[in-house]
Amino acid sequence: MNENPSSLRLSQVIQHRIESMFSQWTDMQFVYLSTTDGFHIFGLHQGAENAEPDKVAAIASSLFALSNTASKNILNDELQVSIVETMSGNIIFLRTHLNRADTVLTVAANKDMSLAKVRYHALRLSELIESND
Amino acid sequence: MSLPDYRKLVIIGDIGAGKTQLIQTLSEISPVTTEANSSIDIGKDLTTVGIDYGRISLNEETALGLYGVPGQERFSFLWDMVSESVWGLMVLVKSTEPPRLDYLDRLLSHFIDAKEKTPCMVALTHSETVEHSELKNLSAQIDLVLHERDVSAPTLPIDCRSEQSAMLLLHTFNAMNIHRTSAT
Numbered sequence A: 001m002n003e004n005p006s007s008l009r010l011s012q013v014i015q016h017r018i019e020s021m022f023s024q025w026t027d028m029q030f031v032y033l034s035t036t037d038g039f040h041i042f043g044l045h046q047g048a049e050n051a052e053p054d055k056v057a058a059i060a061s062s063l064f065a066l067s068n069t070a071s072k073n074i075l076n077d078e079l080q081v082s083i084v085e086t087m088s089g090n091i092i093f094l095r096t097h098l099n100r101a102d103t104v105l106t107v108a109a110n111k112d113m114s115l116a117k118v119r120y121h122a123l124r125l126s127e128l129i130e131s132n133d
Numbered sequence B: 001m002s003l004p005d006y007r008k009l010v011i012i013g014d015i016g017a018g019k020t021q022l023i024q025t026l027s028e029i030s031p032v033t034t035e036a037n038s039s040i041d042i043g044k045d046l047t048t049v050g051i052d053y054g055r056i057s058l059n060e061e062t063a064l065g066l067y068g069v070p071g072q073e074r075f076s077f078l079w080d081m082v083s084e085s086v087w088g089l090m091v092l093v094k095s096t097e098p099p100r101l102d103y104l105d106r107l108l109s110h111f112i113d114a115k116e117k118t119p120c121m122v123a124l125t126h127s128e129t130v131e132h133s134e135l136k137n138l139s140a141q142i143d144l145v146l147h148e149r150d151v152s153a154p155t156l157p158i159d160c161r162s163e164q165s166a167m168l169l170l171h172t173f174n175a176m177n178i179h180r181t182s183a184t
Ligand SMILES: Nc1nc2c(ncn2[C@@H]2O[C@H](COP(=O)(O)OP(=O)(O)O)[C@@H](O)[C@H]2O)c(=O)[nH]1
Pocket: B013, B014, B015, B016, B017, B018, B019, B020, B021, B022, B044, B047, B048, B125, B126, B127, B128, B158, B159, B160, B161
């Protein structure tokens, strides 16, 4: 029952394109894609050894669901992005779709990459993932 | 007028046991739910990935915060988040499926403070269609696990969809622990 959802895969082409983008962003720590119910699908990281993919997937799904509950109850709207800021870096949780299934893209970068930039890169990655179909 | 004594009841159990339903049935405020579409076959479409929260007044002096957390072990970091100052623990066991006794044992070891002797209750859910003898048998197996952990907790059948059934369970639980004061 703890098997990952097998139907959700990124094509080789998209994976390679994400890999080549990611390799240019030296201040980015990881890019993980997971299901909204907390299963890891795909990920790349440099350093960030403690950001274990399965753990990040579960945390991302909880945080995203809680933030979505907040946005729906307070702003009456669906959540698009949730942001975590610290002194040493930022994490962005972005709603995206893989083969039309709801997924969460988690992007973490150290403080040398501005929040605006992390957000911009996350959006580009999300567009790429949504073109997977 | 003083504020009511606020206590925290943690509700835990396997997927589909009825945690979200129980909080929906009991809560007097519109409950906070955090469900996502399940990407694997779990016998239902939605699964809780965050927290279910509800609230119920037991009487004028006591209010219970109802905290439901996902049963899957990948969410055990949420178990840690709610395990502070627990007034009571309610473990839901789906009585139409073979019991996962190892899992029950892990839940107890996680949530029961051995020193404080956190009050605990086991609710056998989906029990309306299960034979009385089967429920007795299930309850005996659960008692063994409880006994090994030195936890004394009643095991009672419940239909989480029924307000009457859920309230009865809650009042039984409260009556058992009436002398305990809130930890918060
Ligand atoms: N027949 C019956 N159905 C129940 C009972 N408790 C929950 N359900 C139903 O079982 C399904 C799963 O319950 P849910 O609360 O989502 O389980 P959770 O995974 O523990 O949160 C829902 O359709 C509930 O309405 C029960 O005691 N009896």
